[in-house]
Amino acid sequence: MKLLAGQTAIVTGGGQGIGKGIAIELAKAGCNLIIAQRNQKHADQVVAEIKSLGKDALAIKLDVTDSTSVNNCIVTALTFAPKIDILVNNAGIMQSEIGSDISEESFDQCYQVNVKGLWRMNKALANHFQTHENGKIINISSIGGREPDASFPIYCASKAAVLSLTKSLAHELGPYNINVNALCPGTVVTPMWETVESLTSKGQPNDQITAYSSSINSSAIKRSQSPKDVGYAAVFLASPLARNITGQALNVDGGQIMS
Numbered sequence: 398m399k400l401l402a403g404q405t406a407i408v409t410g411g412g413q414g415i416g417k418g419i420a421i422e423l424a425k426a427g428c429n430l431i432i433a434q435r436n437q438k439h440a441d442q443v444v445a446e447i448k449s450l451g452k453d454a455l456a457i458k459l460d461v462t463d464s465t466s467v468n469n470c471i472v473t474a475l476t477f478a479p480k481i482d483i484l485v486n487n488a489g490i491m492q493s494e495i496g497s498d499i500s501e502e503s504f505d506q507c508y509q510v511n512v513k514g515l516w517r518m519n520k521a522l523a524n525h526f527q528t529h530e531n532g533k534i535i536n537i538s539s540i541g542g543r544e545p546d547a548s549f550p551i552y553c554a555s556k557a558a559v560l561s562l563t564k565s566l567a568h569e570l571g572p573y574n575i576n577v578n579a580l581c582p583g584t585v586v587t588p589m590w591e592t593v594e595s596l597t598s599k600g601q602p603n604d605q606i607t608a609y610s611s612s613i614n615s616s617a618i619k620r621s622q623s624p625k626d627v628g629y630a631a632v633f634l635a636s637p638l639a640r641n642i643t644g645q646a647l648n649v650d651g652g653q654i655m656s
């Protein structure tokens with residue numbers, strides 16, 4: 398019997414990168430999937446991959462910065478599966494300028510997606526989970542949310558806010574048998590990392606390699622993690638094995654940081 402047999406999960410931003418890795422591992426563990434994503438083409442590709450694994454999946458267009466889009470997503474999701482068991486809030490963006498040299502517009506955009514978008518999704522599904530007295534929420538933070546980096550202060554602050562919201566929500570929903578936890582990935586090579594590289598390199602191609610390799614060298618295990626590694630941790634937190642774990646944050650970073 399698979400760990401998550403018969404369950405249904407929503408993964409926001411599940412069409413690429415870490416979200417895709419999480420969605421595929423949840424499907425391998427027995428879940429049906431809803432890939433809620435801005436880019437429909439990417440979502441359709443992941444849906445096809447999940448179906449080839451023998452699980453059912455649906456792509457829904459979602460913009461977490463728009464409450465109408467969030468509510469429509471939940472309505473459509475509930476026509477696909479009358480009971481949702483797992484929500485993975487993975488959609489996120491990197492700030493668009495380096496250091497504290499960030500515009501108010503970029504600051505707001507980063508918070509709109511990483512903090513308010515995640516809060517919107519949690520709010521939209523909380524009633525459903527409470528009605529069923531069952532639910533697992535996994536918020537994707539970052540090791541930057543634990544130990545801020547001077548290059549990306551607003552992104553790191555947004556990920557620290559995710560950790561705080563995770564604990565508050567765990568307190569609020571715990572009495573309804575709902576677990577709320579966070580994952581803090583270290584460096585994972587995804588399209589977002591390309592943004593990091595291009596910001597840090599400032600047009601000097603050699604620095605791109607330096608920025609990436611220095612993050613690997615700072616880890617205890619000396620290898621980068623893949624979206625699959627984050628997926629394994631998500632499967633654990635979504636499973637009955639983690640039924641008494643809530644309000645926690647787990648680093649998936651090969652020991653890049655140890656707090």
Ligand SMILES: NC(=O)c1ccc[n+]([C@@H]2O[C@H](COP(=O)([O-])OP(=O)(O)OC[C@H]3O[C@@H](n4cnc5c(N)ncnc54)[C@H](O)[C@@H]3O)[C@@H](O)[C@H]2O)c1
Nearest residue numbers: 410414415459460461487488489539582584585587588589
């Ligand atoms: N890559 C890393 O090194 C790393 C490290 C720590 C944490 N993270 C976090 O992991 C998560 C996934 O990042 P990734 O590296 O796979 O990045 P990515 O850029 O490859 O994927 C981000 C996903 O979020 C979606 N998204 C962005 N804005 C959205 C919106 N308004 N509405 C709906 N979807 C939206 C994108 O379409 C995309 O699918 C993010 O929350 C990120 O902050 C990434």
